[in-house]
Amino acid sequence: MLWQPSLSAKYQAMSDHDLARAIAQRRAQLGNDLLILGHHYQQDDVIAHADLTGDSLKLSQLAAEESIKRATKYIVFCGVHFMAETADMLTPSDVAVILPDLSAGCSMADMADYDDVVTAWEELHEALGPDFPGRVIPITYVNSTAAVKAFVGAHGGACCTSSNAAQIFQWALNGGTEPRRNGEAIKLLFLPDQHLGRNTAKAFGFHTDVDAQLASNGKLAETAVWDPKHDFGGLTDQQIQKTTVYLWAGHCSVHKLFRPEHIDEARQQFADAGGIRILVHPECSQEVVDKADFVGSTEFILRTINDASPGSHWAVGTEMHLVARLAKQAAERGVNVRILSDCHCMCTTMFRINQQHLLWALDELAAGRVANQISVSDDVSEPARLALQRMLDNIAAAPPAAPQLVD
Ligand code: SF4
Incomplete structure (x- = not known):
């Protein structure tokens, strides 16, 4: 994990509302020079500022296309370190990829x-x-x-x-x-x-x-x-x-926190309500996947819930911010979505990227400085x-x- 110096007290003192407003102003000021990417596992107040959302590869591919279309100079990747590396390798060499908090790594990588x-x-x-x-x-x-x-x-x-x-x-x-x-x-x-x-x-x-x-x-x-x-x-x-x-x-x-007994509990709880469907990510253990009804990538999870019939019940085994967002959207269509377990299944490294760090990265750009650039050398990127x-x-x-x- 890389070291991220602490931000100045100014950022810590700002309210969520003031941070959001200041980020919006910086985005307007930087215009097409800036593209903000938000991974699905990000917290809501960060994802609200993203130009593009998706899983890691989709974001890098979209960023490669968009940065050429918009003549983007800076990509701020609200994700984790390996995602920013991939974006750097897939985007034109004159685009700088920035990770707002260098300590946002991925424990698996x-x-x-x-x-x-x-x-x-x-x-x-x-x-x-x-x-x-x-x-x-x-x-x-x-x-x-x-x-x-x-x-x-x-x-x-x-x-x-x-x-x-x-x-x-x-x-x-x-x-x-x-x-x-x-x-x-x-x-x-x-x-x-x-x-x-x-x-x-x-x-x-x-x-x-x-x-x-x-x-x-x-x-x-x-x-x-x-x-x-x-x-x-x-x-x-x-x-x-x-x-x-x-x-x-x-x-x-995150995904290793889901256990087969969580599936048994969910099925038992919904036995009198017509049952519950279990949808999990393949980063879960085999014991969990073997017991689930559906297994697939984040994009598959999104599609499955979007296509779910009103009145159906779903327990989803993936990162909690994504599930909470899905649950909110699905509730409007009468689809009941909950996380598979109430363990705190959160990507703690992704969580390090918050509005404070996003604003700081944009303030630096506005001042003509590129902070936290992630750049992969040619001998590695080739x-x-x-x-x-x-x-x-x-x-x-x-x-x-x-x-x-x-x-
Ligand atoms: S959820 Fe977080 S720790 Fe798990 S693979 Fe994704 S980035 Fe890495």
Whole structure:
């Protein structure tokens, strides 16, 4: 996590209303030079100032298009660090991308440290040995640092999002950048979210490490967690040989708070009201996803609730600010939406971006200073863009299929 100096007392003393008014004035003053992006998990008073809202990749793609149309000079990304890096890599080089609070990182992205990934790659290949008849293809969720994306791009892999992870899995299993040869073994290293990796592997019919623990029938798991804190990921030689999908030991601290028992409680509570549908994000654990009715990306969650019939009840397992906003909008159509658990399921790093920091970043721009610019060097952005481009080429060739209904 980067260090953000404290703001001057002036910002702390302002009321929410005064902050909102001052931000609106700065936006008007900066005009088309400025584009503000707001991630879906942002708090309401910040999202109210956004020109564009969306999930991380959608925002970066929209920003790339919009910044050219509007001749934008500055993008202020109200999200977290890796999102600003992606925006910097996808937008023209003369556009400055700004993160209003440098300490807004992503705990999941930080769990895959570049040096640890290099070590894992070397150990994995050492354990597989020179006679291994195949390739390991790395895939990284976009929720990763630019350095990890660069590693993946330089080693024949691709990025994925939660809406196209299955498509990228398929691409990699088919051989990725080179078609799979007859008899060639393909193994995947999935970074940094073990849950998205495992849930996707399960949808492909792999016997996961969680399935193996639950069934305890001796059937060997085809997925295994690679824990960088231990030599060889903490895996035995046999596990390394037998595993098809190595899952990096990373997770989202928000989505891991949802538990299968929350689903049982919600179903019980709504048993006399015609039942409740459970809709969760694939960053939740396999145990939660297995019990849910629907699983899909943030955009899928938004579409599903927007299409829900009046009178229906929904429990949604994702970040609380997004669910609260959805619940408010859905209530106007007679759709009852609540969060899956009343645990405080909030992205605390995203929450660091508040109106105070947004105003400060805009004040700096108005004074001719670019504060907190996030800039990815060419030697990193070139291979990282390769990984992003392979994903975008896959989506362009065939848009992702609708997320699955879990029965
Ligand atoms: S919700 Fe989870 S994955 Fe998303 S930014 Fe926050 S910590 Fe990272």
